[in-house]
Amino acid sequence: LTYPVALLTADEVAFAGAVTGVDNTNYYLYIAKPGWTITPYVFSTNAGNFYMGDSPSSSNWNSNTLLAVRPAISLKAGTTAISGDGTAMNPYVIE
Numbered sequence: 001l002t003y004p005v006a007l008l009t010a011d012e013v014a015f016a017g018a019v020t021g022v023d024n025t026n027y028y029l030y031i032a033k034p035g036w037t038i039t040p041y042v043f044s045t046n047a048g049n050f051y052m053g054d055s056p057s058s059s060n061w062n063s064n065t066l067l068a069v070r071p072a073i074s075l076k077a078g079t080t081a082i083s084g085d086g087t088a089m090n091p092y093v094i095e
Contacts, residue, residue, distance in 0.1 A: 005072070007038035010037045010050035011039070018030070029052065031068055033067070036049055075094065079094055
């Protein structure tokens with residue numbers, strides 16, 4: 001891909017610190033507005049995906065429901081951070 005950008009998976013949201021069933025607004029991916037992940041949850045009459053909010057949750061919303069998105073980028077192997085600690089106030093700076 002020329003520009004490898006995608007939505008996060010539910011696993012990535014969980015690895016970032018969100019725990020299903022536990023309200024947590026302190027993990028670094030938290031946004032106050034629920035946002036879609038790329039992980040499918042159900043397909044019956046309508047499609048639904050996991051979404052992220054206080055915790056990665058299953059959605060029974062139609063996939064055409066307006067929610068936030070948080071894109072992720074893929075970094076080339078060997079890419080290193082030259083500064084920062086990954087927090088919102090001090091994000092990583094990469095070479």
